Amino acid sequence: MVALSLLLAAAAAVTSFASAAHARLADPSHGIVGGAEVSAPTPWAAAVGWSRPGMCSGSVVARQWVLTAAHCLLPGDHTMTVAVGSADMAQGEVITVAEKHTRHDLLLLKLVSPATQAVPVKLADADPPVGAENEIFGWGRTSARAPAAGRLKVATVKVTRLDARDNKGGPAIESVKGSGHAHKGDSGGPQFYQGAQVGVCSQGYVERGIQMYASVARSREWIRATAGV
Known part of the structure; x- marks a missing residue:
């Protein structure tokens, strides 16, 4: 299979x-x-994307770092963005990604600035x-x-x-x-x-x-x- x-x-x-x-x-x-x-608050939530958030899911592990899957990366050098801090994607704080680090199928994204409304997992x-x-x-x-x-x-x-x-x-x-x-x-x-x-x-x-x-x-x-x- x-x-x-x-x-x-x-x-x-x-x-x-x-x-x-x-x-x-x-x-x-x-x-x-x-x-x-979800009905409870999820201030750790992250929606991950390229031109806009929402192509993959993720979590805030520190105010300037998001954890997601490495296979969410596009080939080549593309700008990524995340919407963080809310279970409602449209209400999330949108921040651009500054750095990308991978290990196995894990991807750590460093944001250009710390998230103000997110609480890390x-x-x-x-x-x-x-x-x-x-x-x-x-x-x-x-x-x-x-x-x-x-x-x-x-x-x-x-x-x-x-x-x-x-x-x-x-x-x-x-x-x-x-x-x-x-x-x-x-x-x-x-x-x-x-x-x-x-x-x-x-x-x-x-x-x-x-x-x-x-x-x-x-x-x-x-x-x-x-x-x-």
Whole structure:
């Protein structure tokens, strides 16, 4: 079975990249399928994009740093922007990206200036146990042909393996859908266990509701060395 990238191929993307993304997302399934729009404040939320925010999801890990997926990068040198601090994408503080740093399928974005309305997430130092019920968040599509969600969505998933691999061969957490599962546009979005971020949305088997999230704990030293958190 071929693993499917979760990157949203949007009309605003560069044509050649969009074509490649569509090839990798041949299954026309929904976005975070099931789940619900968030009701609690999410001041750590980040919508990541190029000419505008919203192509991928992410999280604020420090006031000047956002964590997302490395496969959200476009080929070449393109300006990236993020909207941070609100579950409503249109209400987020829009800031340009100054630097990009990658490790496996993790991408750290340094912003040109600190976010004023965002509150950073807590990052986990250990993976969650197998069997744990975690929460995933993202702005992915809500139906096969719908645009990315304008308001952040959340769903529960159950951890099934800790020896999985992310989209670029790095260590990852495998989970199966609970109240929903991730898909297009949810790339880079966080997975939480007991209030701490344990993973970053990387890839999945859409037809089975399985997703791989790059492990935060096993790249914790790199995050600390790069972003100082």
